[in-house]
Every structure is written in structure tokens, then in C-alpha cells.
Amino acid sequence: MNTKQKYKALTRDLMWEPKSVDMRRMFPLVAVEGIHLKDPSRWEDPFRMTFDQYVRIQSEKDHLHHAIRSAYEVNYGHARVVDGRWFEGVKAFAVAVQPAEYAAHRLMAYIGRNIPIEAIRFATFNQAVDELRHAQIEIKHYADMSKYYDGLHAYSKTNENLWFNTVPKSFFDDALTAGPFEALIAISFSFEYVFTNILFLPFSSSAAAVGDEHFAAMGKSVQSDESRHMALGMAALKMLLEEDDRNVPIVQKWIDKWYWRAYRIFSVISTLVDYYPRIRSISWKRAFEMYVEEQVMGGLFRDLKRYGIRPPRNFEDSVKEKEHYSHATMRILEHYKHANYFRGFTLQTDDYEWLGNEYPNTFKRYYEPFFRKMDDNVMAVAPPGLPAVCAVCQIPCEFPDPDHPERPWTQYAEYNDKTHMFCSPGCKQIFLDEPQKYQQWWWPAESYLNGEFGGSLEEMFKYFGFAPEEANEYYTSRDYHRWIRYREELGLDKRFDPKVVS
Amino acid sequence: MEEYVGMDLDKNAGDMISAIIEALQESDERVVADDLGVFIKVRAPGRMELRREAVEDKLGRVWSMDDLQVCMASYFGYIQDWDEDHVIIAWGA
Numbered sequence: 001m002n003t004k005q006k007y008k009a010l011t012r013d014l015m016w017e018p019k020s021v022d023m024r025r026m027f028p029l030v031a032v033e034g035i036h037l038k039d040p041s042r043w044e045d046p047f048r049m050t051f052d053q054y055v056r057i058q059s060e061k062d063h064l065h066h067a068i069r070s071a072y073e074v075n076y077g078h079a080r081v082v083d084g085r086w087f088e089g090v091k092a093f094a095v096a097v098q099p100a101e102y103a104a105h106r107l108m109a110y111i112g113r114n115i116p117i118e119a120i121r122f123a124t125f126n127q128a129v130d131e132l133r134h135a136q137i138e139i140k141h142y143a144d145m146s147k148y149y150d151g152l153h154a155y156s157k158t159n160e161n162l163w164f165n166t167v168p169k170s171f172f173d174d175a176l177t178a179g180p181f182e183a184l185i186a187i188s189f190s191f192e193y194v195f196t197n198i199l200f201l202p203f204s205s206s207a208a209a210v211g212d213e214h215f216a217a218m219g220k221s222v223q224s225d226e227s228r229h230m231a232l233g234m235a236a237l238k239m240l241l242e243e244d245d246r247n248v249p250i251v252q253k254w255i256d257k258w259y260w261r262a263y264r265i266f267s268v269i270s271t272l273v274d275y276y277p278r279i280r281s282i283s284w285k286r287a288f289e290m291y292v293e294e295q296v297m298g299g300l301f302r303d304l305k306r307y308g309i310r311p312p313r314n315f316e317d318s319v320k321e322k323e324h325y326s327h328a329t330m331r332i333l334e335h336y337k338h339a340n341y342f343r344g345f346t347l348q349t350d351d352y353e354w355l356g357n358e359y360p361n362t363f364k365r366y367y368e369p370f371f372r373k374m375d376d377n378v379m380a381v382a383p384p385g386l387p388a389v390c391a392v393c394q395i396p397c398e399f400p401d402p403d404h405p406e407r408p409w410t411q412y413a414e415y416n417d418k419t420h421m422f423c424s425p426g427c428k429q430i431f432l433d434e435p436q437k438y439q440q441w442w443w444p445a446e447s448y449l450n451g452e453f454g455g456s457l458e459e460m461f462k463y464f465g466f467a468p469e470e471a472n473e474y475y476t477s478r479d480y481h482r483w484i485r486y487r488e489e490l491g492l493d494k495r496f497d498p499k500v501v502s
Numbered sequence: 503m504e505e506y507v508g509m510d511l512d513k514n515a516g517d518m519i520s521a522i523i524e525a526l527q528e529s530d531e532r533v534v535a536d537d538l539g540v541f542i543k544v545r546a547p548g549r550m551e552l553r554r555e556a557v558e559d560k561l562g563r564v565w566s567m568d569d570l571q572v573c574m575a576s577y578f579g580y581i582q583d584w585d586e587d588h589v590i591i592a593w594g595a
Contacts, residue, residue, distance in 0.1 A: 003567075003585040046581035047571070057571050064514070064572075197576050201510060205539030216540060220512050223575040231581055238580075281539040295578040299505040303580075303593050 007048035015118040029114045033179035036244035040117045043239045046231045054126055058133065058225075065137060065221040072214035073144050079490055081211040082278050084149075084483030085474045089276025090141065090215060091151050091342035092333070096168055096268040097199065098138045099159050101222075103172035105131035107187055114180035117239075123232045127188075130225040137218050144214070148486065149479050151341035154465030161453075162464045163386055163444035164340050166394045170441070171265050175258075177437070181240065182254050188233030190258035193300075195266055196226050197291040198284075202273050205281030234300075241307040248308050257433065259312030260426035264393040267329040274326035274355065278348075283358040284326045293319065314426035320402035323359055327367035332398045334374065335383055337473065341466045345474035347371050366405045386445040390423035391438055392430050397423045415439055507579030507591045508545030510538075515573035517561065522570070525556035541575055549592040550579070 001009065018026055030037075071077075078087070105128050112124035139155070146152040159165060175186040204219030240247045270284040282290075301311045321328075330344075337344035347355075352371075355363045387396035401409040411428040413420050415435045422428040431438045447453060453460040461467055474480055487493050511519045519542060526533045526544055533546045544550075558565045567586050579591040 046584055048584055053568060057568055060572055197510070201538070201541060201575065205541070208540045217514075220514065220540060220575060224512065224572060227571070227574050227577055230576065234580060295506075299507070299578055299593065302505055 003048050006050050007044075010050040010052070011045075011048075011122045012118055014122070015116065023116070027114060027116045029180050030116060033181050034246070034250055035181050035240060036246050037117075038243050040239060040243060043117060043119050043235060045119045045123045045228075046235060047228050049122070049126060049228070058130075061221050061224055062133070062137075065217050068217035069137075069140060069144075069214050072212075072217075076486065076490055077211070077213055078145060078148055079483065079486040079492060083210065084480055085343075085345045086207075086210045086212060086277060087145055087149055087479070088343045088345065088474050089272050090145065090212070092268060092276065092340075093203075093272060094138070094142055094152065094155070094159075095162065095164055095340070095342060096265070098135055098142075099165060100168045100172060100265075101131050101135040101138065103168065103176070104187060105129075105135065107172060107176055107183055110176060111180045111184050111187075115184070120184070120232070120236065123228070123235075124184075127225075127229055127232065130229070134222045134225070137221060141214055141218055148482065150470035150477075151466055157463075157465035158341060162341070163447075164336075166389075166442055166444065167268070168265060170392075170394045171261055174261065174437075181236075184233075184236045185240075185251065185254040186258040186261070188229060189237050190233075190255065190262040191265075192226060192229040193233040194259065194292060194296050195262050196223070196229070197295075198266065198273070198287045199269050200226065201291075202280075202282045202287045203269070206273070206277035206279065209279040209281055210277050237304075241304070241309065252309055253433075255309070256313035257430050260314045260318075260424075260430060261393065263314075263318050264390075264395060264423070264427065267325060267395060268333075270326035271330045271333060274358075275330045275351075278350070280354065285322045285359065288318075288322045288325075313429065314424075317402070317424065317426055321399075323362040324366070324400060324402055324405060327355070327359070327363060328399050329395075331367065331370055332387075332396050334371075335398065336387060336396065338468070338471050339386060341464070341470050343472055343474040343477060343479075346375050362405065366400070386448055388421060388445065389443060390427050391420040391441045392422060392427035394441070395423055397421055399423050505593050506545040506547055507550050507593060508543060508577065509550075509574050509591070510541045510543050510576040512541050512573045512575050514540075515569075518557075518565070518569060518573060521557050521560035521565075522552060522573075524560045526550065526552060529553065529556060545578075549590070551591075552589045554587050 017023070024031070081087075108124045108128035108131060112121045112128065115121065115124075142152045142155055146155070152158075175183045178186065200219045200223035204216045204223065207213075207216035207219060237251065240251050273282070273284045273287060274280065297311055297315065301309070333340070333342075334344040352368065356368070387398070389396050397408070397410040399409045401407045409424050411422040411425055413422070413428055413432060415431075416439055418439070420431060420439070420441070422431060448460065453463045469478065484493075511522060513519060523533075523535050523542065523544055526546070527535070529551060530546055533544055533550065536543045536545075552570070554565060554567050567584070567589065570589065577591055579593055582590040582592045584590075
């Protein structure tokens, strides 16, 4: 059999019409979002994947990855990176990304269960297994790091309870409580197609540049599945737009909402691109231009015009923010570094130089003074307590207005006798479109005062799963001293002068 | 201006990547390859076709289109067709 026949036999002929149960009772959510479908069976997964093929390809990917992981572990790869602060970035990744992988696994199972289109069901089944694989190979990296460094020893607890983890949680809970088609556009299109490139490609390049071979291999292994996930997002989007014209405004609304939702969760990623690696492969600004502005907006959205689809509502805001994003987010992370298990760090001379060169219009003028003051300890930068967070994305409301960077972008809205606050006009609009969905948003500071985290700061840290010494600044931390000692043990601190040998 | 389509290829796949790039460039001289650290971005205006036979010719051995899934980290454009003999990525499909 050739690829097309095999795909038909092993994937497409797996659905059947139930005789004893009403189709609408079996798939109760398929009609609730107002989506109209005429003949969705003609839609195919462009990869034409069959199960035997899937298993073979994935096991090959795993073999490749675990070979590199073993080499990294037995050679004490952690001590060989160019600067140990890199691992603080990996810890931030552990907060922002890894829980997302696991949540995406659940979400894909939910979508596949509720959409009775076999091409989508099989692709989401594959993706559900993929996401579990991603979560697991990422945890493998933390397991090795945890033998040497702070922060990750009670990972499941931290993952569950840390206040900052509400950022990815709120995103995926929002998608999981949406209808199945909205969830598909949210994750497969907005998250996967528009943004994951920035996550795994520049960050893996940085990982390789700083010498974390395991992380680089992990990132690339994950990303190799993303092409399939992107294809699912694109196929689903086109299917919804071509099946019925009445779907177009619904899909546009979802694109508007989820573009901004996905973009905001990537704020943490922008610091992983621009700040944590001592050697960077590319800046956030350049990565955003290449992947989002050129490939997605220049390519895809130009093509989608023929369906009547326009670029996402707050797209221009994200373009305006590209020269501020990583700096403003790093400033937020610095503000609350005493309450997160990934540390902030004192910028080094080469960091100032790189940031100044890559961001000539913004860094020196708006952000360098803040980081300099912190270096000199002139300003006490740790606000006592937990921040006011955005009612939608749950990130602290400390983003500057890109048109007037000296002013905050924070927005307010009254709903049901309560004032809600938002980090940006994009999040405010999302709230106003579905206020009932967001009105019970969770505010960490409020929960702390209510005693949800225990009665004292000590109990709060216990609840989060780490100790205060595991937080704060990197170069003055015990992890930095450990890293230096490991290097001494391995002789990596030695310099050999060729003149002496000859 | 025609919009670009293309792929990001993982350099770990070694000679396979060189063969894919050579095969693409032989059939269309407008294919550009940029080295971006751990991966290589290949792009072409409007349409890109990768043929299995052309890759086998460059590699000097049997090669399966399944292997593309191991090394294609990302792509842009629509996948218009994918079977054992060729992959076509294009806009406006």
C-alpha cells in the first residue's frame, strides 16, 4: 500500500456511525459553539500519519534524545555550561512551559473526544501522546539538575502550588473550559502555529551556545513534533473557514482572543531568549520579526484575507511592545525574585553591551537605569509581598505603555461591583468579551491573606515546595558557589598557558 | 512580492540535511538556506517541492520521506501534499 491508501485504511476508516446511541448525545459539545459543518470527512491530516508509522518515528526521536542525555549526564554537562545562571532560566522554563505540556496533553484528549472528525481525532490523539512525552523528557532534565542545584526537589508540589504557576494554568484552564473547536484554535493555531517556533528554536540555539547539550536536544526533540501540531492547527483553521461562511466571524473572535493570550504567556519566554543565556543566538525582537511578523502575518494572514480573516485584534500592540517586552518582563521577574524558585541575577558588562546593541531605542533609556540601581543596591527592589496580577493572564500588572514607556499600561474595568485590573488593553478586551468567565479570577495576594498558603511566610514557602534560600539573586547564591566548586572538582577552572608547555 | 514558504531543519540530522538542501536547490534555484545555529532555515517564494528520489540521489542510499519528520523542526506555508514520493509546501492551496 502507498501512503495515501495506508492512511485511508489505518486512520480514516476508524470512525463509525453509532446505531444504538444518538450521535448528538455521544458528541454533545460539537454544536454548542455555533460552528457549522457540511462534510468534514473530506479533511485530512496533511502528514497522513498512521499509528505504526507514528510509533516508529517517535521511538527514533526518543533514542536520539536519550543518547545525548546520557552523554550529558555522565560527563557532568551541568558543570560545563559557560555560566551556571543558565539553569535559573531552565527553572523559569520549568514554571512556564512544562506544566503547559502536561495541560496540553489533557486538552488534546478533550478535543479528540469531542470532535467527531476522524482526521482531527487521530491527530489530537498523537498530539496528546506527544505532549506527555515532552513533559517527561523535560522532567528528566530537572531530575538531573536537581541532583546538583536548588529549586526543583519538590517539583510536583511547586508545580501545583507556586503563585506564578497560575500564568500557564489560567491559560490552559481557559482553553479546557472552552468548546472543543475554540480549544483547537487556541492551542493548535494560536499557540502552536504562531508562537512555538520562538520557544524551541531560538532557545535551543541558546542552549547549545551555552553548552547545555541536553536541553538543546530536548528542545529539538520537542520541536520535531511541533511541525505536526502546526499542521493540525492550519488544517483545522482552513476546515472551519471553508466549511461554512457563518464560521468566519466566530473563528475571527477566537483568533483575536487567543493571539493575545498566547502572546502574553510568551512574556516569560522573551526573558529566556534575551536575558538568561549568557550567549544568545537571536534577540526576542528579531525572533518576533522573523517568526510572527514575517512568517505568520506576512505569509499566512495575507493568505487568509480571501476568507475575510484579518490579523488579530491586538497584533499592532505586540509589534509596538517588541522592543520593551523582555526588559519589562525581566523587571517583573526581578521584582518578585524573592518569591519564585527561579532566581534573578546581576547583569554583567557583556549583558549590558548586548542588550544595548540589540535594543538601541529602548534598553539604555528605559531599562538600564533600573538594572544599574539594582546592581548598586541603591534601590530596594523587592516589594514586600505578592503582586497585583492581571485578571486574565495572571502576570503582574507592570508592563509599560509602549507608546509612553514611562507610564504603566495597566487598565481597569468595573464588573459586578468589583474593580478588575489588567496588564494591557488586550487582556482587558478579553475580559469584557466574557466577563462571567473571568470574574472569579484567582489573586495570589488575596489568597495569601486568606490563609490559603498557610499562616506565615515560612508556611507559604513550605506550601510552594522550596526554601527562601532557593530564591533571590544568582551570583550571590549557594547555587553559584556550588557550580564553581563542581568546576574546580573537574579541573574546569584550570587554564593552560601554551607558552609554559613549549 | 510572493510570500515565502519553507522549513527549519535540525542540523543534528547531518548529511540528511545537506542532501535535502541540495535536492531543493537543484530543482529550484530560488531556494535560499540560512544557518541559524542549531538549525537551517530553507525558504523559497510561493512554493517548495521536495522529492524523495532527488534526496536519495544526493545521499547515495535509500531514503524514506518519514525521515523528514525527524528533522523538520518547523515549516511555514500549507502542506499541500505529502506522500512517499514528494512533499509540497505552498500558499494559496
